[in-house]
Amino acid sequence: MEYDLAAEPEETAPGPAGDKGQQVADLTQHGQQFVLCKGGRGGLGNRNFATAVRQAPRFAQPGEPGEEGEFFFELRIIADVGLVGWPNAGKSTLLTAISRARPKVAAYPFTTLTPQVGIVEYPKDYHRLTVCDVPGLVEGAHRNVGLGHAFLRHIQRCKILVLLLDMAGTDGRAPWDDYRQLLKELELYDPALLKRPRYVVANKMDEPAAEANLKTFKRKFRKAPVLPIAAGFGEGIDKFKRLIRDAVAKAHSASA
Numbered sequence: 071m072e073y074d075l076a077a078e079p080e081e082t083a084p085g086p087a088g089d090k091g092q093q094v095a096d097l098t099q100h101g102q103q104f105v106l107c108k109g110g111r112g113g114l115g116n117r118n119f120a121t122a123v124r125q126a127p128r129f130a131q132p133g134e135p136g137e138e139g140e141f142f143f144e145l146r147i148i149a150d151v152g153l154v155g156w157p158n159a160g161k162s163t164l165l166t167a168i169s170r171a172r173p174k175v176a177a178y179p180f181t182t183l184t185p186q187v188g189i190v191e192y193p194k195d196y197h198r199l200t201v202c203d204v205p206g207l208v209e210g211a212h213r214n215v216g217l218g219h220a221f222l223r224h225i226q227r228c229k230i231l232v233l234l235l236d237m238a239g240t241d242g243r244a245p246w247d248d249y250r251q252l253l254k255e256l257e258l259y260d261p262a263l264l265k266r267p268r269y270v271v272a273n274k275m276d277e278p279a280a281e282a283n284l285k286t287f288k289r290k291f292r293k294a295p296v297l298p299i300a301a302g303f304g305e306g307i308d309k310f311k312r313l314i315r316d317a318v319a320k321a322h323s324a325s326a
């Protein structure tokens with residue numbers, strides 16, 4: 071690798087719990103409950119003190135105040151696959167190609183402003199997977215640059231990550247720089263994200279520059295297998311669907 075993943079971040083990364091304090095509970099199962107603040111002991115109304123000779127007591131026992139606190143609630147989308155990539159890499163185009171989700175697609179960065187979930191269907195055996203398209207990552211996302219945290223927390227629940235690269239470099243950036251930066255942002259946000267199974271997918275392979283870039287990319291990152299696709303033209307989509315299905319199954323059996 072050409073850069074040091076362990077390098078010190080420029081600023082202290084707030085991390086998954088943010089700078090808001092400690093995580094007190096994590097609800098991941100349907101029906102799971104957690105008592106955040108206990109209510110106070112209840113009081114007794116005056117009828118509890120009524121006797122035959124004192125039928126209307128003028129006193130009662132007040133209740134005690136319950137616990138109080140300030141807490142942040144965070145919603146994290148649960149999906150099997152998290153699609154991460156630089157703005158304009160084609161994440162939403164890919165989600166449109168594999169599912170019936172219709173996120174906005176456009177040739178400007180930050181088209182997607184909120185995470186979108188699509189359901190990928192495998193008609194032969196009715197299998198289904200959920201894929202989450204999150205807004206584009208940029209350098210400094212872990213520090214909340216761009217849309218930063220607004221989405222990084224969502225991919226923490228995904229079983230596998232797909233790093234989608236614009237292999238044609240249409241925005242004038244080199245795909246290998248994008249790749250390094252993505253890994254760096256993930257690591258700076260939460261190092262555990264780098265332990266998640268991840269797959270590299272090269273998009274926009276229909277563009278003239280893509281083939282040569284892919285060769286260079288493979289030379290630079292020999293260990294990262296890459297799936298070439300052209301999401302905008304439906305090319306490589308079946309292979310991609312197979313890839314994520316096998317990868318999620320593998321991640322399942324590894325965690326079982």
Ligand SMILES: Nc1nc2c(ncn2[C@@H]2O[C@H](COP(=O)(O)OP(=O)(O)OP(=O)(O)O)[C@@H](O)[C@H]2O)c(=O)[nH]1
Binds near residue numbers: 160302
């Ligand atoms: N040539 C080519 N263009 C593509 C392909 N896939 C997507 N695009 C174009 O790339 C641009 C960005 O696509 P989006 O799907 O909106 O990209 P995104 O990654 O979701 O972008 P953000 O939501 O801004 O992060 C659009 O103009 C797409 O038409 C492809 O396979 N080939």
Ligand SMILES: [Mg+2]
Binds near residue numbers: 182
């Ligand atoms: Mg998008």
